[in-house]
Amino acid sequence: MRVGLTYNLKENASLADEHSAEWDLPETIDAIANALSREHEVIWVLADADAYEKLRHSRADIVFNVAEGKDGPNREAHLPAILEFLRIPYTGSDSLTLSLCLNKARTKEILFYHGIPTPDFQVFHASNEPLVLTDYPMLVKPLWEGSSIGIHDNVWVENEKELRSKMKGIIVQHHQPAIVEEALTGREFTVALLGNGTQLKVLPLVEVMLDALPHEAHPLYSYEAKWIWDTPEKPLDIFHCPAQVEDVLKGKIEGIAKAAFRALGCRDWCRIDVRLDREGNPSILEVNPLPGILPNPRQNSCFPKAARAAGMDYPEMVLSILGAALERCGMLESVGSSKRR
Ligand SMILES: Nc1ncnc2c1ncn2[C@@H]1O[C@H](COP(=O)(O)OP(=O)(O)O)[C@@H](O)[C@H]1O
Ligand SMILES: [Mg+2]
CATH class of the missing domain: 3.40.50 (Rossmann fold)
Structure with a gap:
């Protein structure tokens, strides 16, 4: 082909x-x-x-x-x-799903509609709009970024003064609205999914070990954690895969990740961030239908890490994503015949 x-x-x-x-x-x-x-x-x-x-x-x-x-x-x-x-x-999700998932508020509206747990939130177009959320800590994030862009260590806020100041910074610097969310304070996971329909598979869970962050850091996987404190020369031991989780919790995490994949109309592959609330129940943070796939294992890229734990090397992972798309499009037969030719 x-x-x-x-x-x-x-x-x-x-x-x-x-x-x-x-x-x-x-x-x-x-x-x-x-x-x-x-x-x-x-x-x-x-x-x-x-x-x-x-x-x-x-x-x-x-x-x-x-x-x-x-x-x-x-x-x-x-x-x-x-x-x-x-x-x-x-390969991958269509243009509607990609736009919806890049917008963290639109994603959460759909999750709420389907009864899939996700933290309460509010969108601010200006930093002086009334605040309805009440429970601190909260996080302030740019509405439509990824790769922890704009999510610096200090977006974790404990009071309204800090919140307003961070919100203003994000709206001005990133030229977009800010989303404010109640913070989940439990363990964090990221979940790689591969396939479609009844063939949708959850790869081994990756836990984000927030304890590996520098002592003074807030408990979040921030821009600093992703791009500054973790380098190939000096990798941060921040991911454990397969995560150590007991079966009931694993089942709950896999269940909400699959439900979110389907509710958002994802296709072929996706990586979904999940975090536990203080009672230990999992909730969806965000959905990444176009996850990063850095090839060097030392670069701590989660989708390839989960694929490796499932026994797939990098080329097998790439060909599996393509295979899911070919199957969805009814094109597997033509691959076979082009090979036979
Ligand atoms: N509501 C929340 N509660 C707790 N931690 C959060 C929340 N939202 C984001 N985080 C933390 O911030 C990190 C980055 O946020 P995320 O929404 O995943 O943005 P990005 O698209 O940049 O990956 C998460 O991995 C998590 O550690
Ligand atoms: Mg994320």
């Missing part, structure tokens, strides 16, 4: 550059292309201003999409929308 690979590239390898934190390094795109090329012809398509024309002439049978997009609250949906327009099938 001819498999397109759509991606955005971080030219500057500085991981601490907040604005391109979401984009991929060349080594990640190389690793994905190498995996795909074990079984397919790979067509590289940088998701730049010429992406539409490149895809139009690509003759790709399917696209493996990891393009995070460039600007605005629908950036992750831009490439998928182009692919839909060109009627080229692609």
